Amino acid sequence: MKEVENKLDCPCGRKNPKGKLLAYTDCCGRYIDYWDMQPAPDAEALMRSRYSAFVRENPAYLQATWHESQRPADLDFDAATQWLGLEVKQFKVTGEDAAEVEFVARYRLSGRAVRLHERSRFVREAGRWYYVDGDQF
Numbered sequence: 001m002k003e004v005e006n007k008l009d010c011p012c013g014r015k016n017p018k019g020k021l022l023a024y025t026d027c028c029g030r031y032i033d034y035w036d037m038q039p040a041p042d043a044e045a046l047m048r049s050r051y052s053a054f055v056r057e058n059p060a061y062l063q064a065t066w067h068e069s070q071r072p073a074d075l076d077f078d079a080a081t082q083w084l085g086l087e088v089k090q091f092k093v094t095g096e097d098a099a100e101v102e103f104v105a106r107y108r109l110s111g112r113a114v115r116l117h118e119r120s121r122f123v124r125e126a127g128r129w130y131y132v133d134g135d136q137f
């Protein structure tokens with residue numbers, strides 16, 4: 001990905017304490033581009049980084065962070081999908097190595113506005129968080 005794009009606001013919309021949007025390199029890019037060395041530290045960070053990876057169409061990161069029990073063999077990105085934003089509603093630790101994140105992701109598909117509201121489950125194995133599955137509302 002080009003350097004200039006890395007300076008842009010992170011697609012996940014996370015802000016610093018002063019309310020300023022974080023740059024991609026200071027937010028999800030730290031995990032997406034350095035997954036081997038620096039995995040996301042918690043389920044919310046992983047969830048946000050996976051959203052950003054969808055926006056930036058990074059199948060390798062999405063597969064690497066998908067629990068192997070649920071991981072799809074390959075991923076298709078619909079060129080007609082235009083991502084509009086992410087809102088994390090709730091981040092809940094449900095066990096020593098388990099957590100849930102409830103979020104709303106908005107996108108436009110061929111001109112139609114879509115609201116994806118999901119509670120996702122994550123597990124931690126060998127120090128890394130993985131997306132398992134989720135329930136849509």
Ligand SMILES: [Zn+2]
Pocket residue numbers: 010011012013014024027028029048049052
């Ligand atoms: Zn981010």
